Structures are given as C-alpha cells and as structure tokens.
Amino acid sequence: MLVAIPAWNEEGSIADVIAKVREHRPDADILVVNDGSTDETALLATQAGAVVVSLPFNVGVGGAMRTAFLFARREGYQALVQVDADGQHDPADLDRVLGGLDVADVVIGTRFHPDSMYFVGGPRRWAMRLLSFSLSRMNKGAITDPTSGFRSAGPRAIELFAVDYPAEYLGDTVGSLAIAIRRGLVIHETPVTMYFRQTGRPSKNAIWSALYLGRATLALLATGLQGGRKSRGDQS
Amino acid sequence: MIPNILAGLASLVTFVFVFSLLRRGVLREQYAVLWLIVSATALIFAIVPRALYWVSETVGVATPANLLFFMTVVLLVLVSVQLSYELSRHEARIRRLAEDVALLDQQIRELRSQRDGS
Numbered sequence: 001m002l003v004a005i006p007a008w009n010e011e012g013s014i015a016d017v018i019a020k021v022r023e024h025r026p027d028a029d030i031l032v033v034n035d036g037s038t039d040e041t042a043l044l045a046t047q048a049g050a051v052v053v054s055l056p057f058n059v060g061v062g063g064a065m066r067t068a069f070l071f072a073r074r075e076g077y078q079a080l081v082q083v084d085a086d087g088q089h090d091p092a093d094l095d096r097v098l099g100g101l102d103v104a105d106v107v108i109g110t111r112f113h114p115d116s117m118y119f120v121g122g123p124r125r126w127a128m129r130l131l132s133f134s135l136s137r138m139n140k141g142a143i144t145d146p147t148s149g150f151r152s153a154g155p156r157a158i159e160l161f162a163v164d165y166p167a168e169y170l171g172d173t174v175g176s177l178a179i180a181i182r183r184g185l186v187i188h189e190t191p192v193t194m195y196f197r198q199t200g201r202p203s204k205n206a207i208w209s210a211l212y213l214g215r216a217t218l219a220l221l222a223t224g225l226q227g228g229r230k231s232r233g234d235q236s
Numbered sequence: 237m238i239p240n241i242l243a244g245l246a247s248l249v250t251f252v253f254v255f256s257l258l259r260r261g262v263l264r265e266q267y268a269v270l271w272l273i274v275s276a277t278a279l280i281f282a283i284v285p286r287a288l289y290w291v292s293e294t295v296g297v298a299t300p301a302n303l304l305f306f307m308t309v310v311l312l313v314l315v316s317v318q319l320s321y322e323l324s325r326h327e328a329r330i331r332r333l334a335e336d337v338a339l340l341d342q343q344i345r346e347l348r349s350q351r352d353g354s
Contacts, residue, residue: 033338053342059331067335074339167331 001098002077003028006064007085008035011044018048020091021083028094031071032085033064041085061149062167062176069153069162081152089150093192097152105157105185106177108143109150109192127213131174134220138181143189147173150192157185170219178220244282251275274311 003021007014018030032045036058045052053067065082072080079101083089093109100107112132128147135143147170153161160183166175180187254271257263281288281304292300 051342051346053338055334055338057334059334063331063335067338070335070339071342167328 001025001028001079001081002031002068002072002075003081003083003094004031004033004065004068004072005045005050005083005085006033006035006061006068007037007041007045008058008064009037009039009041010085011037011039011041013087014041014085015044015048017083017085017087017091018045018050021094022049024091025094028081029077031068033067033071035059035061035064060167060169060172062165062172065172065176066161066165066167069158069165072158073162077158078155079152080158082149084149088195090193090195093150093190096190096192097150100188100190101152101154103186104188105154106180106187107152108145108148108177108187108189109194110145110148110189111192111194112144127216130213131216131220135174135177135181138178139187141188143177143187145189146177148192148194149173150194160185166219168219170216174216175219240282240285244279247275247278247282251279270315 003025005014005017005021010017014032018032021028021030030050032041032050032052034042034045034052034054036055042052042054053071055064055067068080068082079098081094081097083091083094089109097107097109112128128145131146132142132144135146149172157180160180161176164179166172166179168175177187251272254263254268254275258265258268258272288300288304292298292303295303297303297306
C-alpha cells in the first residue's frame with residue numbers, strides 16, 4: 001500500500017506528516033511527490049524516510065497526483081492513499097479511508113458528516129453543495145465532499161488515474177471524480193477529521209465564490225462530459 | 237496613392253520577414269505558409285486595388301474596406317483559436333514529460349544507491 005503526499009513548499013510540516021503516517025501505518029510505503037518546491041521539502045522528506053519524486057517545476061496537485069499514480073502502477077501497488085502535506089488530514093483516519101477499498105474503487109474522506117468536526121459557511125458552502133449535488137447524481141451514491149484531498153484508490157482507479165488525471169484548478173478533486181464516475185468506478189465516502197489550514201484560508205466573499213463555482217462547473221464540464229476520449233498529452 | 241504604397245510596403249516587409257524566418261528554420265512551415273499567403277494577398281490588393289473592388293462587388297459587399305476588415309477579423313480569430321489549441325496541447329505534453337522525468341530521476345537515484353550499497 002502506498003501513501004502519496006503531494007507537496008509544494010511544505011518544509012514546515014512534511015516531516016511531521018510522514019512521521020504520523022508511519023506511526024499509524026508502519027506497513028505503508030510513503031511517496032512524496034515534490035511539486036517543484038524551492039525550499040527544503042525534498043531533503044526533509046528523504047531524511048524522514050520517504051521515497052521522493054521531484055518534478056522539475058510546479059505542475060499543480062493534479063500533475064503531482066498523476067505522477068504518484070504512474071509510480072504506483074510502475075511499482076505494482078494495489079492501493080494508494082492521498083494525504084495532504086500541510087497536516088490538515090489526520091493519519092489516524094488512514095484505516096477508514098483504506099477500509100472501503102474492498103467494495104469501492106475510490107474512497108473519499110469527507111468533512112461533512114455528523115462525526116466530522118469541520119464547518120464551512122457562507123457562499124463557499126453553497127458552491128460545495130451544488131458540486132456535491134451534481135456529482136452525487138452522476139454517481140450511484142452520495143458524494144458530500146467532492147473537493148476533499150483525503151482519498152484512496154484501488155487497482156482500477158490507479159490504472160485509470162495513471163493515464164488520465166486533470167491538472168486544472170479543481171480538476172484534481174472534482175474533475176477526477178467525474179472521470180472515475182464516467183468510467184463506471186464505484187465511489188464511496190467515509191467521515192474523517194480535518195484540521196483547518198494554518199495558512200492561506202480561503203476568502204468568503206461573493207465574487208470569490210462565484211468564481212469558484214464557475215471554475216468548478218467548468219472542471220465538471222471539461223472532464224465529466226467527454227466519455228472515452230484519449231487522454232491529453234498521453235500518446236503512449 | 238500613399239496609403240496603397242504603405243500597405244504594399246507593409247505586406248512586402250511581412251512577406252520577406254516570414255520567408256527569412258522560414259529559411260533560417262525558426263518558423264515551421266505550417267505556420268509560415270499561412271502568413272506567406274496572407275501577405276501575398278495583401279500585396280496583390282495593394283498593387284492592384286481594383287482586385288479588391290472586384291471581389292467585394294462579386295461577394296456583394298458595398299464598401300470594399302469592410303470586406304478587408306471582415307476577412308482580417310475572421311483570420312485573426314481563427315489563428316488565435318488555433319494557437320490556443322496548440323498551446324494547450326503543448327502544456328499537456330510538457331506536463332507529461334515533467335512527470336516522466338521526475339519518475340526516471342527517482343529510478344536512477346534508487347538504482348545508484350542499490351549499486352553503491354551492494
């Protein structure tokens with residue numbers, strides 16, 4: 001089993017995240033995809049004992065994750081869990097997110113659940129509601145938290161995402177789910193705890209949420225409505 | 237007469253410039269050919285303004301200048317869309333290459349440490 005951590009300039013938290021993952025799942029191999037960091041992220045991750053793959057420049061979470069899926073496919077992993085490098089995901093939930101893989105291809109750790117302690121208010125909440133509504137309709141079951149980056153993938157999902165994983169804004173979360181649903185993959189959810197981000201808290205004004213919703217809708221349209229097309233940039 | 241000379245000069249300069257870029261191998265011919273045709277057409281209209289009058293009369297456009305503007309706008313829009321398409325394709329390919337480079341780099345480092353370790 002592979003724990004993949006996409007990291008862009010996370011020298012402050014990366015070692016801690018790796019240590020916590022190891023503590024909860026000593027059997028897991030840890031891969032840090034260093035997404036063009038200019039700080040000591042790669043060095044600290046190597047010292048913490050993770051396998052580090054360094055992208056030559058920043059390509060965004062989607063590119064970092066496709067690299068992780070390519071790695072998982074190359075090394076023959078049957079399961080991959082994505083964990084954020086900023087420490088907002090609790091590795092104590094790893095078993096929950098991985099546990100659902102025997103019946104699902106993708107398991108999302110959701111913040112919006114009675115058991116979770118996460119709250120989002122204002123326009124951002126409405127934007128997320130709409131996203132979750134449209135994705136849930138496409139899926140056979142509910143997807144309450146489509147923008148969650150705490151998720152696991154089974155063999156079928158690894159095979160798919162190694163070839164096709166969008167790099168656009170929100171493509172790595174919303175778009176990838178749309179692709180998975182289109183290909184008939186089974187997506188489940190499980191409640192997890194998430195901590196608020198220390199830095200870069202999203203603003204909550206109307207213009208921002210309108211932009212957010214627009215881009216999310218575009219991400220859905222761009223990736224969800226095209227069935228069976230060839231993956232961009234991948235002729236192999 | 238002076239506008240005609242200016243237009244003629246401009247299209248001639250463009251033609252020569254694009255041709256020299258093509259000759260030096262800077263511009264690929266799929267793009268060069270388009271601009272060569274465009275500047276050659278502009279040159280013809282500059283030398284023989286009657287040609288433009290004739291074309292607009294045939295198509296049914298009252299003011300020949302409007303036909304010129306219309307054709308220019310259509311051309312520029314098509315070229316922009318084409319360039320956006322090419323750019324997107326190249327971004328996807330570059331991203332793909334970056335991913336492969338990163339993975340190969342990791343594999344080399346691993347093989348090296350295995351070799352040095354044993």
